[in-house]
Amino acid sequence: MSTPKADPQSSRGSTLDRDNHLPTGKTASQPPQSSRGSTLDRRLLREAAPARLAVLAAGAIGAGQTAFLVVQAVTLASIVTKVFLGNRGLLATGGDFMTLGIAVVGRALLAQLGEVQAQDGSSKVKSSLRRRLLGAITERGPVWLAGERTGQIAVTATHGLDGLDGYFARYLPQLILAVVAPAVIVAWVITADWLSALILCVTLGLIPVFMFLLGQEARSRMDRQWERVERLSGHFLDVVQGLPTLRLFGRAKAQARTIARITDELREETMQTLRYAFLSSLVLELLASLSTALVALVLGLKLISGQISLAPALAILLLTPEVYLPLRRASSQFHSAAEGVGASGRILDLLELPGHIAQPPLEPDRQAISIDAAPFPPHIAEMSPDESSPSRLKPQLVLPEPAELGRAGTSSVSLHMEHVSFTWPGRQKPALSELDLSVEAGSHLAIVGPSGSGKSTLGLLVLGFVQPDAGQLLVDGERLVTIAIKSWREQVSWLPQEPTIFSASVAENLRLAAPKAGGEEIAAALDAAGATEVVNALPNGLDTVLGEGGWRLSAGQRQRLALARALLRPAKLYVLDEPTEHLDAETEQEVASSLWSYLAGRTVLVMTHRPILVQGADCTFELGNPQMQMPREPADG
Amino acid sequence: MVDSPMKEPDPSASWDSITAGLDLNPTAKELTTPAILVRLTRLAAPLSRQSCAAVALGAGASLCAIGLASTSAWLLDRASQHPAVLSLTAVIGAVQLFALGRAGLRYAERLTSHDRAMRVLSKLRVLSFEALEPLSPGALGGARSGDLLARCVADVDILQNFYLRVLEPIAVSTIASVLAIALAWFFVPWAGLILAAGLVSGGLLIPFLASQLGASKAKELAHSSARLVADVVDILQGAFELAAWGRAGELNDHVLHLDAKVASLEKARARRRGLVEALGLAANGGTALGMLAVAIPYVQGAHLPGVDLAILPVLGLAAMDMVSNLPSALLELQRDIQAARRLFELERVPPPVKEPDRQLVIPLGAPDVSLQNAAVRYPSSTRQVLSGIDLELPAGERVAIMGRSGSGKTSLVHLLLRFWPLYGGSAYLSGTAFDDLRGDDIRRLIGALDQRAYLFSASIAENLRVAKPDATDEELTTALSVAQLEQWVGALPAGLATYVGERGAEVSGGERQRLALARILLGGFPVLLLDEPTASLDSATADALIDDLVNATQGKAVLLVTHRRADIREADRLMHLKEGMLYSTERVAQNLPW
């Protein structure tokens, strides 16, 4: 298979699917390359603030371990010397053996401690990043990440961040040790033999150069490697969810090849990172060998000329490789660290993304959210010091106290739209333009209009998911922007055009919209939506587990269940987007009549193209050209 | 009224059960651990030449490390006896050689083994996708797609540990251990024994202990981690509704709770890792210490030249270093096994439709479809959803099917697509029984518009070209015009390159459905099953669409499922599906039964 035409972004985004034209989607969220790479480690370390103590502890533990190592080497050398040159026996060296034993045990204990510390630090950073991401999704509203690919974010926020274990538990401690261990060891070597110490210092001087190389070059590789994993994940979820469609077109097998190709690319990318890491580790190893050999030579000559005694010489020799060991380890742990660093960088990038359709500058219900979702806000409140990016959730303007919605006791609200216009980003034609519409409290308005005329968009505006470019919405005469979005949504029940059925039982799915609903209310809502027969036909009734997307139901059954869920939610305004889609005429007739009577006295906005449903409304509003609102046609029979 | 007993509402509506998901294959017996290990090892078998090379390189590097430590220690001991410098050149050479050898071999070994491991992982990913493919949509429906994602991406990644840190290091250290023990034995037999004991404890006992320790909660950890993935998928894909209901915060809390649980499991694991690592270090130092201790009497008894003494502890340290990674690697073994189990589970789910052993070729020419007394039953229910279906769908004929919601129309379409098997009766495509045909061959001739149109996160053009990869822009435009989308696309700033959003979220419901219709038309199938092509359309658009569709499908066999009376005006026959039975209505014009 071949690509007839390479599309413009394919160089970067769409390498995924030359076979299948199933590409990667947007890469819009990628911030400019310069903002990654260079600042990444620093950003991550700043993120590691909760783990700073753990990092410090890792340093202290490393120093302790190295000290024990020195003791171990010195004692070992002294035993050998005493036996070999002093001709002492086992008993005479007993004390040394004791010391050796203590050093061994001490090192072991510190190792245990270090492991736990490192994991602690890593868990803290992971949790904090996850919490911030989830918090941001809630705070900024669903539109914020709507352009991102779910599979990518899901894998990055979970498995990807788990990779930080590799960073905090293996890479970082070794890196710290790479600074601490040489210092401790050289400090001892100076006291024993200054020439060896000099050799060590000179070769060690080369190490920062390597650190720099590792740090710079490799970091961009980490990002790239993670980008591949992400791309694979995003693609994978899309393909799995669209698998029936792929099978329909006989393209599922080809997808296996595509996946093989993507994972091969991932392998090559990984191998390149590794080749680089291993090469630097080879150079370090050669450096270590070289200096070991050099030290051995110098010591040997000094021994021959009697300038040094065997014990310190042997100890120095034993310790020389240990000077380079941590750094060598760090470069070989690089791989296990790469994914975590790449993933956390990506999350930080996401958090810096501005909401692409702005929510109101300050959601007045911030406090409300922070109270009932206790664990996350502190972070959001005290986020990092550089506040240049617009997405920071710092209050930008002070709004008056959120208005309490609705007069007490009323069960419906009125809704007015004044000259509302809205254009989706990237589109020329406005989805809604200069819209004037009013729904009196307790009345039922049907919104009709050709496909693409903006019916669903209107629903999103009412729910406050998107803000009009011009004009305003009034609820009971109050401007919607001044009402706390959360308390507004509490008054609204919304049936989206494509309702989501979660992998859960029927009852749980229903109660998602109305957690407090009791059995009778559920039964009434099911009845009104014509869903009672649907539930009764299920093997375990309300307790039947549905599976993702309500897979075991027919489309019309799913629709009725979703409608029942929307009806179950107590609200003053019902926004129902195509409530009778997928229903046959007969069922629709039943649903329509029970629906309108169930909703008597509530304000209802129903978007539909089905005449049966329109007939029951008090009023019809036609979107598109020309827009007009008219009272219900006189009943014709 | 609903019959089933009502429970009292629980406002905290435990997200825990909501996000638990369904078991993919509840009846299957769990794979045993040995079976999983064998399977994992076999997966690497086709690359065994590479594996052997990696093992040989690894063993070589380990031996060089031992040689380097021993010779340099000996060198110093010897030097302290003030020999002539020249007499040491051979040993100095050996030290250099070992040093270079160790570095070079280690480098080569790492590259080979990582490359090999990555290759196996690629293969695993493809295998797991291939296992998924025949299960969809029938046997996969209950699963959470986020869970499947976790299996094929995260679980596969986890298995790196097995290939990199378990399988090959065991082989390497076995070989190198034997040689190291022999060397120690050569100097002091007792030291050889102690080294053997040290290696057995450091390389076998402690790792075994580790793998036992790792077993605790490994399953819980694997499932919790996968649930995290699936929950984040739900949070993102259900974001609008969760926000509208004001329940996003709760779901977040649930996820964070899960996260805390995973963190505490991980911390427990770190404690165990610390323990086995400490034990390993202790065994390491203890072995060196023991080897030194037993050698001292030999030196005093003049059975061992004093100059060789330093070799023993140093050899011990170097040899034990080889196995020092095994304990922590084996601690993760149980996690690997859980990951592998979750992967291999996919292969064990029986596909709903069995592919035939022998394949017949479908005769050329315009295909026709017929069903005789066909029945369909879903495994989860006792009732036949379709029964006694007789249907002829010859080329050039348009058959419309109407029926109440839930009467089985989509089931009929899925039967014809071979997504579900026949429960009884028979089905033929151009005279060949479905049972003798491969599903892919059937679907080459029969195409369908799904009731729930799925668009991939890609551009309009890319979505359409799923049906026909080499379609020209003109072909795309023709298909779009039948679907009444030509004007709409023309007005888009990016035209055909417009991104449709994830699952088509950035186009309207009716546009999504019509894009899918354009796609299926582009596929050029001689038999078309259209499941409610006009469901999300206003009447005017629907009427125009049906008119164009009639023209565009001349000569094809078309099965049109619809709820709109207006859609069936051009149909040759109308059939009515009622409670799983198909009734035919002579002509549309005649009295309809409802």
Ligand SMILES: Nc1ncnc2c1ncn2[C@@H]1O[C@H](COP(=O)(O)OP(=O)(O)OP(=O)(O)O)[C@@H](O)[C@H]1O
């Ligand atoms: N997220 C989005 N990004 C960009 N454009 C969008 C987005 N959502 C909708 N649109 C566009 O805005 C226009 C109005 O869409 P909307 O969904 O409101 O139409 P609709 O009246 O509900 O149509 P239908 O009857 O087909 O559901 C359409 O042309 C659509 O392509």
Ligand SMILES: Nc1ncnc2c1ncn2[C@@H]1O[C@H](COP(=O)(O)OP(=O)(O)OP(=O)(O)O)[C@@H](O)[C@H]1O
């Ligand atoms: N995978 C499944 N497992 C069990 N039952 C199922 C499954 N899929 C569908 N059903 C049931 O089979 C019956 C027929 O479903 P089908 O989707 O064929 O109906 P339909 O006629 O297409 O209805 P609609 O007009 O609502 O789309 C329904 O009662 C449905 O609940």
Ligand SMILES: [Mg+2]
């Ligand atoms: Mg719509």
Ligand SMILES: [Mg+2]
């Ligand atoms: Mg159907």
